Amino acid sequence: MHNFLILSIFTFISSVYVAFQFPVFSTGDGGELAVASYTLGIAHPPGYPLYLQAIKLFSYIPIGNIPERMILASVLFSVLSLALLYRIVLLMVKDRMAALFSVLFLAFAYSYLGQSVVLKFYPLNLLIVASVLYLSLLIIYRGLDSRYVYAGAFLLGLSFANHHTGPFMLVPFYILVLTYGLKGFRHSLLSIPFLILGFSAHLYLFIRSMKENVFVFTDKIKSLSDFVFLFFRRGYEASSLGAVKVGIAPGEGFIYALKNLAILLEKNFTWAWLVFLILGFGLLLRWKSYRVILLFITYIFMYGIFLANITLGKPQPTFKDWYVIGHQYYLPLFLIVAVFPGLVLGTLYHKLRELNTQMLQYVLPFIAIIFPVVPLMERVYQQNFSKNYVPYSHVKATLMGMPYTGLYFAQGDNVNFQIWYLRTTFGFRRDVCSIEYIYQKNAKRIGIYFRGCKPVKAYKDIEENFVKGNFTAMAKEDKLYVTFTIDEILFLQKDRFETMPYLLYSKIFPKPLQTKNLENWKVNQVYNQKYMSLPEEDCTYHNSDDFYTLELCNFVAYNYRILADIYASYRGLMSTYTEDKSSPLLNYSGAQIGNLKVQEALKKFFLVGLLNDRAKAFYYPKYDD
Amino acid sequence: MIKKLLIYIGLLVGLLFLFALKNFMLQTHYIQKAKDAIQKREYIKAIDYYERVVLAYLPLVGYSDEAIGAIRDMCPKLSIPDEKLYCYETLRVAARQVESFYKPYQKEVELATREIIEIKSREFGKNSKTLKAIKTQETHTWNTHTLWGFMVPLSLLTWVGSTLAWIWRREKKFILVSVAGYALWLVSLYLA
Numbered sequence: 140m141h142n143f144l145i146l147s148i149f150t151f152i153s154s155v156y157v158a159f160q161f162p163v164f165s166t167g168d169g170g171e172l173a174v175a176s177y178t179l180g181i182a183h184p185p186g187y188p189l190y191l192q193a194i195k196l197f198s199y200i201p202i203g204n205i206p207e208r209m210i211l212a213s214v215l216f217s218v219l220s221l222a223l224l225y226r227i228v229l230l231m232v233k234d235r236m237a238a239l240f241s242v243l244f245l246a247f248a249y250s251y252l253g254q255s256v257v258l259k260f261y262p263l264n265l266l267i268v269a270s271v272l273y274l275s276l277l278i279i280y281r282g283l284d285s286r287y288v289y290a291g292a293f294l295l296g297l298s299f300a301n302h303h304t305g306p307f308m309l310v311p312f313y314i315l316v317l318t319y320g321l322k323g324f325r326h327s328l329l330s331i332p333f334l335i336l337g338f339s340a341h342l343y344l345f346i347r348s349m350k351e352n353v354f355v356f357t358d359k360i361k362s363l364s365d366f367v368f369l370f371f372r373r374g375y376e377a378s379s380l381g382a383v384k385v386g387i388a389p390g391e392g393f394i395y396a397l398k399n400l401a402i403l404l405e406k407n408f409t410w411a412w413l414v415f416l417i418l419g420f421g422l423l424l425r426w427k428s429y430r431v432i433l434l435f436i437t438y439i440f441m442y443g444i445f446l447a448n449i450t451l452g453k454p455q456p457t458f459k460d461w462y463v464i465g466h467q468y469y470l471p472l473f474l475i476v477a478v479f480p481g482l483v484l485g486t487l488y489h490k491l492r493e494l495n496t497q498m499l500q501y502v503l504p505f506i507a508i509i510f511p512v513v514p515l516m517e518r519v520y521q522q523n524f525s526k527n528y529v530p531y532s533h534v535k536a537t538l539m540g541m542p543y544t545g546l547y548f549a550q551g552d553n554v555n556f557q558i559w560y561l562r563t564t565f566g567f568r569r570d571v572c573s574i575e576y577i578y579q580k581n582a583k584r585i586g587i588y589f590r591g592c593k594p595v596k597a598y599k600d601i602e603e604n605f606v607k608g609n610f611t612a613m614a615k616e617d618k619l620y621v622t623f624t625i626d627e628i629l630f631l632q633k634d635r636f637e638t639m640p641y642l643l644y645s646k647i648f649p650k651p652l653q654t655k656n657l658e659n660w661k662v663n664q665v666y667n668q669k670y671m672s673l674p675e676e677d678c679t680y681h682n683s684d685d686f687y688t689l690e691l692c693n694f695v696a697y698n699y700r701i702l703a704d705i706y707a708s709y710r711g712l713m714s715t716y717t718e719d720k721s722s723p724l725l726n727y728s729g730a731q732i733g734n735l736k737v738q739e740a741l742k743k744f745f746l747v748g749l750l751n752d753r754a755k756a757f758y759y760p761k762y763d764d
Numbered sequence: 765m766i767k768k769l770l771i772y773i774g775l776l777v778g779l780l781f782l783f784a785l786k787n788f789m790l791q792t793h794y795i796q797k798a799k800d801a802i803q804k805r806e807y808i809k810a811i812d813y814y815e816r817v818v819l820a821y822l823p824l825v826g827y828s829d830e831a832i833g834a835i836r837d838m839c840p841k842l843s844i845p846d847e848k849l850y851c852y853e854t855l856r857v858a859a860r861q862v863e864s865f866y867k868p869y870q871k872e873v874e875l876a877t878r879e880i881i882e883i884k885s886r887e888f889g890k891n892s893k894t895l896k897a898i899k900t901q902e903t904h905t906w907n908t909h910t911l912w913g914f915m916v917p918l919s920l921l922t923w924v925g926s927t928l929a930w931i932w933r934r935e936k937k938f939i940l941v942s943v944a945g946y947a948l949w950l951v952s953l954y955l956a
Contacts, residue, residue, distance in 0.1 A: 565857045569902060
């Protein structure tokens with residue numbers, strides 16, 4: 140009976156995850172990770188070699204499409220992590236119902252469910268962390284055994300090749316082992332070769348860099364210094380080592396971190412998490428399980444307070460902070476929090492059994508199973524991506540709205556990653572060149588990438604104005620476009636160009652704006668609406684509160700507004716666009732700013748691929764195909 | 765041990781069954797929508813819906829074939845160049861995304877590539893240089909070698925699994941498997 144119940148519950152959870160997963164690639168990093176894995180390339184820093192290889196295996200499943208198969212890996216890793224949670228609670232309280240309660244408590248939590256159905260490395264990260272946590276508890280409950288230490292070290296070595304929060308587990312794991320005195324110290328020392336063996340999964344980066352036809356996010360890894368640069372994420376404004384310094388720095392950041400963590404946990408589990416945590420620690424104290432307490436406290440410190448001090452240690456995190464950071468990084472914390480309800484319920488269940496209250500024995504398990512499933516009703520309208528084709532239809536409409544050999548300056552992961560997937564990898568509208576433009580004002584960095592334009596040489600051979608850098612000519616031919624989010628294109632001078640919103644992005648016009656330009660713009664805007672019907676429909680029915688989806692759908696909503704303005708103008712409700720400068724439509728401006736010297740330097744840099752000192756460009760343009 | 769292994773295989777098969785079921789439901793949903801769109805003469809929409817049927821690919825189930833055939837037949841009937849291009853681009857991109865060891869719609873990929881090159885050559889193929897560039901663009905592929913690409917994760921799984929098995933059981937055979945798996949992993953990384 141118990142086995143049947145366990146199997147039923149795990150089947151139910153798996154069914155929900157499979158049903159809720161994205162039908163093609165997910166928003167955010169989804170497109171990039173699919174491309175990087177498909178070509179066995181290198182994703183954004185630190186490269187994620189373990190994850191890319193793991194999902195590559197899934198891409199061979201002969202059902203569905205390639206990214207959808209890869210998302211199935213997230214489902215599997217999440218279900219396996221739940222199975223480990225079950226084993227953990229069972230080991231501690233020896234009660235199956237209690238273990239199942241913990242599983243259900245976690246399975247439909249907002250972020251846990253959300254991360255289980257997208258193309259991301261967090262479920263694999265959690266699976267490794269949960270495995271090491273289980274091994275740590277085996278050490279406590281069954282005694283120190285070299286097998287547990289070596290296996291833990293090996294897994295932790297592997298975790299370096301997945302996500303940076305995986306190795307956080309080194310701290311609780313080795314502190315625990317060292318509490319066993321000399322024996323623990325000896326095992327720790329002898330486990331180092333296994334740690335290194337696991338770490339050697341990074342060889343992937345060096346070997347794949349030798350190949351020509353692979354997708355590489357930044358640079359190929361040809362030396363140790365390249366590897367260090369990638370591994371410590373030095374290309375980002377906040378590198379990994381900088382983040383560690385922030386994590387341990389004393390100050391009010393800790394207070395905010397604690398407050399924000401409490402909010403995060405409440406959003407996922409209601410305040411029940413706090414009640415179970417307090418009662419659970421109380422039970423551990425009563426049982427004098429001091430090693431478990433030490434393990435749990437160090438674990439919670441690393442995956443809760445330390446991590447929150449780095450990422451959420453601010454008074455008022457933005458919505459983006461909550462969604463991008465809070466929603467993704469804290470799965471290991473959620474796992475440990477879900478252990479406590481099992482401990483409490485298991486103990487209560489034992490007491491009831493001793494008291495021989497048969498009714499409660501049967502009613503309590505029923506309530507215990509129903510209680511965590513209730514939030515699922517809410518998840519159907521939050522993290523249900525079963526028909527979320529938004530990123531897919533968005534990129535198709537974007538590319539189809541452009542004329543032959545159009546040039547598109549795109550900024551932001553959420554826009555670029557999809558283009559790399561559909562255009563560069565699978566060949567949709569390869570005649571369009573998409574250039575990724577990064578301008579980090581504070582860091583004075585500029586990056587121009589051609590990942591959405593490969594093979595670049597072929598594009599250069601087709602579009603002569605591109606080679607000559609004659610953007611005015613391209614703009615005159617309606618070939619120059621830019622994302623809505625970009626506000627500074629330094630090599631395009633403000634007095635020479637102007638932008639107007641167009642479909643899901645903006646069109647760049649040469650100044651002065653002619654009536655003919657405006658008429659063409661209106662005609663194209665209306666004509667290309669035929670490619671907008673699916674993005675509109677997808678944005679209406681996607682059934683989720685995904686931040687990235689909403690970001691893309693904002694463009695669709697904006698397109699409606701532009702269209703309404705155009706129709707209004709034809710009906711004479713607005714005089715003319717050129718006269719009515721106060722119109723919200725025309726008020727939108729690309730606002731190309733920057734001093735002339737930088738513009739000129741960048742122009743040169745952009746065209747001939749040379750780094751100009753004055754420009755202080757951090758990244759180099761790529762023509763490596 | 766064998767019983768446990770069978771349980772895990774059973775669970776994986778179960779997961780795949782759920783995955784197939786979900787895709788089947790997507791197919792039935794979108795094939796109907798595509799047919800409705802055709803009746804309303806919304807051809808672009810119909811192409812998109814048929815694409816979704818193809819993307820939810822299921823071998824041995826006729827919907828994918830029906831959808832890819834419908835797109836293929838619709839493309840030549842579209843007279844406006846950008847719509848025709850859209851149709852062939854969609855046909856090709858949908859067919860490529862469902863490939864595995866077996867490439868079910870290779871013929872459609874080849875047909876679409878030929879047509880796309882022709883349309884683009886007509887539109888902006890000014891000289892032999894641009895014609896060559898168009899061909900380069902459209903025939904450029906990114907995928908890894910099919911077999912070696914598969915061997916990479918498989919050999920990784922082998923050496924990781926056998927290393928853990930050796931740590932757990934201390935049997936020499938696992939060391940041999942681990943070393944062999946590691947070597948194969950390095951080789952396949954290079955050859956993929």
